[in-house]
Amino acid sequence: MAAKICTFICAAAFAGCAVAGGYKTAGIVEISTNDTSLLVSYTEDKIPHFEYFGKKIKSPKYFEGNQSVTQSDVGEEAPLYSERGGKNFLEPAIEVIHPDGDLNTELRFAGAEKSVSADGNVETTIVRLADKKEKFFVNLRFKAFRKENVISESAEIVNGGDADMKLRKFVSGYFCIRGRKYFLTHINGNWANEARVSEAELTRGITAIQSRKLVRTTLSENPAFMLSLDTPRNEESGEVIAGALAWSGNYKLEFEFDEFGHLNIIGGILPCEYILKKGEKFDTPELILTYSPDGAGRATRNLHDWARNYGVYAGKSPRPLLLNCWEGVTFNVNEPVMREIMDDASKLGAELFVMDDGWFGVKYPRDDERAGLGDWQVNPKKLPNGLAGLADYAASKGMKFGVWIEPEMVNPQSELANTHPDWIVGFPGRDKPQIRNQWLLDLSNPKVQDFIFGVFDGVLKSSPNISYIKWDANRHLESVGSAYIAQNEQERFYIDYVRGLYNVYARIRAKYPNVVLQACASGGGRIDYGALKYNDEVWGSDNTNPFDRLFIQYGETLFYPVKAIGAHISKTPCRNFTTSMKFRADVAMMCRLGIEMRPSDLTDDETADLKRAVETYKKIRDVVCEGDMYRLVSPYDNRNFAATAYVSKDKTRAVAFIFCINDKTTTDRPYFKIGGLDADKKYKVEEINCPSKLSPQSGKVLSGEYLMNRGVNPRFRTGALSAVFELTEVK
Numbered sequence: 001m002a003a004k005i006c007t008f009i010c011a012a013a014f015a016g017c018a019v020a021g022g023y024k025t026a027g028i029v030e031i032s033t034n035d036t037s038l039l040v041s042y043t044e045d046k047i048p049h050f051e052y053f054g055k056k057i058k059s060p061k062y063f064e065g066n067q068s069v070t071q072s073d074v075g076e077e078a079p080l081y082s083e084r085g086g087k088n089f090l091e092p093a094i095e096v097i098h099p100d101g102d103l104n105t106e107l108r109f110a111g112a113e114k115s116v117s118a119d120g121n122v123e124t125t126i127v128r129l130a131d132k133k134e135k136f137f138v139n140l141r142f143k144a145f146r147k148e149n150v151i152s153e154s155a156e157i158v159n160g161g162d163a164d165m166k167l168r169k170f171v172s173g174y175f176c177i178r179g180r181k182y183f184l185t186h187i188n189g190n191w192a193n194e195a196r197v198s199e200a201e202l203t204r205g206i207t208a209i210q211s212r213k214l215v216r217t218t219l220s221e222n223p224a225f226m227l228s229l230d231t232p233r234n235e236e237s238g239e240v241i242a243g244a245l246a247w248s249g250n251y252k253l254e255f256e257f258d259e260f261g262h263l264n265i266i267g268g269i270l271p272c273e274y275i276l277k278k279g280e281k282f283d284t285p286e287l288i289l290t291y292s293p294d295g296a297g298r299a300t301r302n303l304h305d306w307a308r309n310y311g312v313y314a315g316k317s318p319r320p321l322l323l324n325c326w327e328g329v330t331f332n333v334n335e336p337v338m339r340e341i342m343d344d345a346s347k348l349g350a351e352l353f354v355m356d357d358g359w360f361g362v363k364y365p366r367d368d369e370r371a372g373l374g375d376w377q378v379n380p381k382k383l384p385n386g387l388a389g390l391a392d393y394a395a396s397k398g399m400k401f402g403v404w405i406e407p408e409m410v411n412p413q414s415e416l417a418n419t420h421p422d423w424i425v426g427f428p429g430r431d432k433p434q435i436r437n438q439w440l441l442d443l444s445n446p447k448v449q450d451f452i453f454g455v456f457d458g459v460l461k462s463s464p465n466i467s468y469i470k471w472d473a474n475r476h477l478e479s480v481g482s483a484y485i486a487q488n489e490q491e492r493f494y495i496d497y498v499r500g501l502y503n504v505y506a507r508i509r510a511k512y513p514n515v516v517l518q519a520c521a522s523g524g525g526r527i528d529y530g531a532l533k534y535n536d537e538v539w540g541s542d543n544t545n546p547f548d549r550l551f552i553q554y555g556e557t558l559f560y561p562v563k564a565i566g567a568h569i570s571k572t573p574c575r576n577f578t579t580s581m582k583f584r585a586d587v588a589m590m591c592r593l594g595i596e597m598r599p600s601d602l603t604d605d606e607t608a609d610l611k612r613a614v615e616t617y618k619k620i621r622d623v624v625c626e627g628d629m630y631r632l633v634s635p636y637d638n639r640n641f642a643a644t645a646y647v648s649k650d651k652t653r654a655v656a657f658i659f660c661i662n663d664k665t666t667t668d669r670p671y672f673k674i675g676g677l678d679a680d681k682k683y684k685v686e687e688i689n690c691p692s693k694l695s696p697q698s699g700k701v702l703s704g705e706y707l708m709n710r711g712v713n714p715r716f717r718t719g720a721l722s723a724v725f726e727l728t729e730v731k
């Protein structure tokens, strides 16, 4: 996209006299979206400060007329990019050791430049900072996405000197927020239990969320957060800042409630030693932030809008409705069974069939999780006509074909492990622990990158009818070591692994721009905006129990858009909840719908329910995937209900999903207020995806005002029920 470049200097407009006992603000750099401002200031001595982030301040003139802002003796003004050195004692954004052993850095404002995208929506501001003593520079890059009200920050760190130096900490973004109290919301969990919501008021000191797992980091702690200022998180009111780091490896997000009462958000790659060679530049990932003056709902909608427009690969394209065979047959893949499932999938209305694990490995067949990973040749005993035979069959049924791979991993029982032991992560003389009987390949090594690209390329080349890849990663990393990286630089492995992964993704995207790519990592282990830049979607969780999924999807969609989260209807028994196929379908329809089973396991009634759900979803998919999401009732609020609505951007259509999540009989008959409608419009209310309607409101025409204030009543008479209402404007 062509960019219009303009350079500006704003110091002159604000120059004035010095202030006794302090420093006078000499200039402001304004970074703004339609409703948000981020202000950077600097003193006459060029000391840069993080001045403000919040609701838009429309005119920079508030600084005219020699209004001085003084810097106190104890350094209470927020640094722009907190450095170790100078007057600063706050937690650093950057910690370096200069070539002469000097631990200090004193960054000074050295100019700012702006450029605007061709469509005018994205303004990039580079704030240049230079160390007072060394030839060391930090260029902060702020991108303001105007209509989405999102601002991202990343740093380019430059060693302009003539000797190598050490980086110890080098974050993406530093934001100073000023409130009275701060409430932190984040999502964390475990395998099959992702994205549980944690909320707490922050105490003084530093609270951190982080991962050291390198791979599948987000199974446990996701690099995203919400901060509610002064009052606990509320959907419709209060100041909320939501953010996420676009990085798929080790990270740390710190929240420093400092002695001045400010909250400093310090987010980036987990600190480690990195030798920055002379003349070298280091680029950090982006930290993405949005500000909402009207509660958490709007913060989420801002992030969803941004993600669809910029943050997720092919974010604007429709997603296919797929059937994946994993929960139906696990490793028991063979041609007759795959054909049987494809026959049934096409009858159900699926648009794509995905063959999961188990199709490869010749010398070491992949019959279970103990062997075959790394040997990406089709097992001819299972699939005599290869991938092409199945992909062509899918095409004959009017469906696309998808394939599961896990190319970063290797089983000890594989030809690859025998031929390339030097490609396996681990240090000589140390244990090389296995998880799920597998080791990790060293993606910092370009030869391994070529191999992984080759795995992908090989699958895609086998048939033009393959249009989807599920890319799995079923272990994390504890014990580290790279035969490729120099002994004195081993710590950079944590960074080079992720860079290697992104290199491969980028090569794939250059060659296969239209293939749909799913990031799976034992379920939701790679749900982050670093991976989503290259992936169309993620697999939300290996847990398809709809009761659990209500919580998992609630957590994930706080930060990530519904169209990028795979949610599949399964037949897998639920331990803690009795549930119908309709209930399962209604839960899965709130994200990117899929099916995960062997359909021949269904009863006739279940098949009919599933078919109806597929037909229903195809009619409402655009509202769910492209609309604005309104959380009506949280499954966490103990009221035995959960409800979410999706409203089309023009407010002419909406869909509300309502669940009674207590499986006992209930006498509660609450009304559910539908957020986001147009009060002046009239809507036809229709209960959909059901053989018989529960609500007497179905079929009625009601005003937006009524629906937003009184709401709909599904009249649940027993527990474990669900209702879906479609609202369509009538003129």
Ligand code: GLA
Residues within 6 Å of the ligand: 326, 356, 357, 404, 472, 474, 520, 521, 522, 523, 539, 542
């Ligand atoms: C992981 C994935 C599952 C499935 C299996 C296959 O657990 O999350 O969806 O693909 O691997 O082994």
